[in-house]
Amino acid sequence: MTSSPKPLAQPISITANTLKVACSQCNLRELCLPLGLNEQEMHKLDDLVGTRRRVKRGTHLYRATDPFEAIYAIRSGFFKTGVIAEDGREQVTGFQMAGEIMGMDGIGTEHHTCNAVALEDSEVCPIPFAKLEDMSREIGTLQHHFHKVMSREIVREHGVMVLLGTMRAEERLAAFLLNLSQRFSSRGYAPNEFHLRMTRDEIGSYLGLKLETVSRTFSRFQEDGLVSVQQKHVRIVDPAGLKKLMSRNC
Template sequence: MKATVPISIASLKAACSQCNLQELCLPFGMTENEIDRLDELVGTRRKIKRQQHLYRAGDLFEAIYAIRAGSFKTDVLLEDGREQVTGFQMTGEILGLDGISTEFHTCNAIALEDSEVCVIPYGKLEELSRQVEGLQHQFHKVMSREIVRDHGVMMLLGSMRAEERLAAFLLNMSQRFTARGFSAAEFHLRMTREEIGSYLGLKLETVSRAFSRFQEDGLVAVQQKHIRILDIAGLRKLLQHQPSGG
């Protein structure tokens, strides 16, 4: 059973300071009356237990979701029955945009830990964007950021060797944690190495070897899923096709 909790504008403001949807939910320059109307837009929060689906491929597209707490992965089922991870999303980021074009979700969204999302019904978003000046423009900005991120992943998979892919992944996670106000150098990865491999187009053994190499070279310290980046400049050098050590 899906747990939903009513959300007020006061709690919405408090929760949105580190959210990628803050300019969508609370656009700059809005009047108090317009802000009050946003209670119609973000009406509920939904709690999702670890390993539970927020939505599945083929489900009717009804809403987009801002992750208020926790993290998710998205994946698709390949013809041979394997799961292909297509993305990882963390607190403050967005889920559900995959369903806009066809009105059905094209991937699965699964919680990597106990999580909570703000539910933004798409029909209400469209209606309100016609009435609140600037809201549609802000939503297009949000969508554009997601397209740019997806394009970056395509470049990653198309042009990089295994160690470069993992270095780029860790640097990307570091930047995203930093944007949320957390440490850039020390963080906990909620996904498994197998899921990282699926996302990066690498076998599990290749991911494990790359992590081991990074530890031997003094680039990172790894304790299970806990990561400490010891030499961020060294990771960046890998992406410039330069040796990381002397």
Template sequence: MPLPAPIYHLHSPCSSCNLAELCLPADLSANEMHKLDELSTVKRSFARSDYLYRSGDKFRSLFAIHSGSFKTQILHEDGREQVTGFQMAGEIIGLDAISTDIHACDAVALESCVVCELPFNKLEALSREIPLLQRHLHKIMSREIVRDQGIMLLLGSMRAEERLAVFLLNLSQRFAARGLSPTQFQLRMSRQEIGSYLGLKLETVSRAFSHFQSERLINVKVRTVEILDLAGLQACLNNTR
């Protein structure tokens, strides 16, 4: 059995976290923020390949990713792993289990990570006291639905290069939202994992990366990606290049 993730008390509460604007509603009063600080008092740390939770685990908490990144995946009957998403710092993970009280997928750390645990029964009670918090939770869930619909469109109607372009542009936007470079970043996931997420074979993903590099749209060194031509990458989706 794996050892439980280390647990320790927060050194910085939600009110002073530099990711607060990403995972918390704006315009909370000082008293409302204090209540949130009391809700999230535990952090858990994970090493690469550690499981935050597994499919079939009982749902107790949501988790705000404080640092690092995760992948979610489901296991097919034949043993193949299907990646269903990549989550990074400032995002909430575990929403899949709200309806059934059971996690429907695995969440696996892609690197060293720290998460803030949000006991759902307490979060639910607090959201009834704080309408802004309840609305924010609804927005997060709505965003997940929109993302799932986007994945269905991606897998159903786009060519391999279009799928990879969408993936890289999405990462660019998410890094920019965190005040990081939108044009140079590390891929924490493998090409195999990217292929699983995009519904592509490993060789197809590698060919698409090579094509973008030969077209001077990107430059790739191991897992460091530099987007050289954002407009050109976007043009791949508009069939104008």
């Protein structure tokens, strides 16, 4: 159903039975924390990253209030992060895929402030944060790149604020699909055909909509020939049409 991954630049095969895989050998390194490091620096990073941790679908990688010790690079799989307000309302704050970094919300308060849940069986590389700071003091490239990663998270959230603050349902869903498409694409997957890992309810929470509205909007897109949807399987038929939809009504 889902398209198979195409290799990224310089693919490197990994022996299947080693749980600990070095950054220097990881085919995600161009998307992940090691970006920009030279050979020697990358090997130092290998020592930093802990052994990989499997997270089964539906289970938490961390929960709000857990003590903060590490950030996590996603080696494979798919996650959602979300916060729960005092009164119990839940808001999905993001969906994360391979090569992305999670857990930076915990630095400020020494404990996590979101929940992170695997939406499919996944693997993460824990990066003990105290050690990351130590190594950042030695390797300027690493320090700078980590700052970039955090900054981009801030900018990503600005984008979500624009979405939630100014867009109508159709525009929100179009923006969501195009964003997923772009991220799958940059990981070597087909940009226009993919499997949604999350439910309509989770999409709705992320987009500030009710699940019924998400479902109806998908149906409308299908009627209009923009996408073809069957449950969680999505094919973007008319990417340009989706883009145009987002810039109308200004």
